[in-house]
Amino acid sequence: MSSSKINLYIFSAVPTPHNNYLFKAVIDSNSFNVKLYYAYKNVGYYNGEENSFSELSKYSSVLGKHKINLSLIIKILFDKNGYPFFIHWPSNTSRILIIILSIFRKKFCFWTDLFEEKDDYSLIIKSLRYLLYELVKKNANPIFLVGNHAIEFYKKKDFPPNRLVNLPIFLELPTIEQINAPKQKAVLQNKLKLPSNSVIFSAGSRLVKSKGYDLLIEAVSVFKEKVKNANFSLIIVGKGEEESNLKILVNKYNLNKEIRFLNWLPINEFNEIIINSRAFIHPARFDAFGGGTLLAMSYGIPVIGSTGAGAVIERVINSKNGYIYKADDIEGLASLIEKAYSNQLLMKELGCEARKTAERWTADVGVNILKTELKLRGK
DSSP states (O other): OOSSOEEEEEEESSOOHHHHHHHHHHHHTTSEEEEEEESOSOOSSSTTHHHHHHHTGGGEEEOOSSOOOHHHHHHHHTOTTEEEEEESOOSHHHHHHHHHHHHTTOOOEEEESOOOOOTTOOHHHHHHHHHHHHHHHHHOSSEEESSHHHHHHHHTTTOOGGGEEEOOOOOOOOOHHHHHSOOOHHHHHHHHTOOTTOEEEEEESOOSGGGTHHHHHHHHHHHHHHSTTOOEEEEEEOOOTTHHHHHHHHHHTTOTTTEEEEOOOOHHHHHHHHHTOSEEEEOOSSBSOOHHHHHHHHTTOOEEEETTBHHHHHHOOBTTTEEEEOTTOHHHHHHHHHHHHHOHHHHHHHHHHHHHHHHTOOHHHHHHHHHHHHHHHTO
């Protein structure tokens, strides 16, 4: 490897605020020449995607999902200082590159959380995905995974442990001034038509089975039976295939006054809900990591999270900066909700410790991981 800087070619589906935070830190480190290649400028999934693209537009290009950029493929193949960095395989250009780089034994790295299989994939798609999985398993070096939770998952799938590296999600920390700014809880309650002075809990992610929101709803039902007339509001932010089933469950338990569903929100509006919460709840059956937990902790809001969530296992210290419960323990979650509901001062103390934890995980940590691993393995 030449002593000159690594040309880091990053392939991603769409720009996101948390990835931009890491990429900006990588660029500012002056250790890499960075070029970002997106399949889409936005997909309408995350609010603020246009702004996220504009933020690093100087370093970014949009390839499209289906087009094949042959000139880029050739450029990367013959770049001795190049290190392709695939965040999954977001485009046909990235898929072809993974295949060609593997054939010619060229270096590349890969970053993901979970490989997700769906029953409705066609035989052709399933076969292509299997091929790409196998090529990544045999040739990507390193394979960056979002959390040690994901590393254990991939070890069980026979991925080589010596090439699995923890590269978690990083979120930009709000300033102390932002944390200490007036919370305007009454304004939020009025805007969302919540009961006056209700104790707010929040949660948010894709509404899919693995995220465990049905378990959370059942736990709220148990909590409601234990604490009669509790002035309690749970706000769940997100969209997904389980939304209608979750709303049916809310109706079944007569929790329409207590539980509110909101579509994806701009980050400032999501932040507003979190900072006015007694706690953020991460009830996943299985989640490789989970950005909501990190966001809550960055604002000094404690997390009640399950053992199924990677971010919870890695960042939450039970009874010190939040609470951890066994993923399928509905009674245990209900008891922790009751504890948080009844102990505002205790939750503030846990929140202070949560913020201290967040302060130890800035993007500089990610930059150092990349510098160490890519320079070591790129030789």
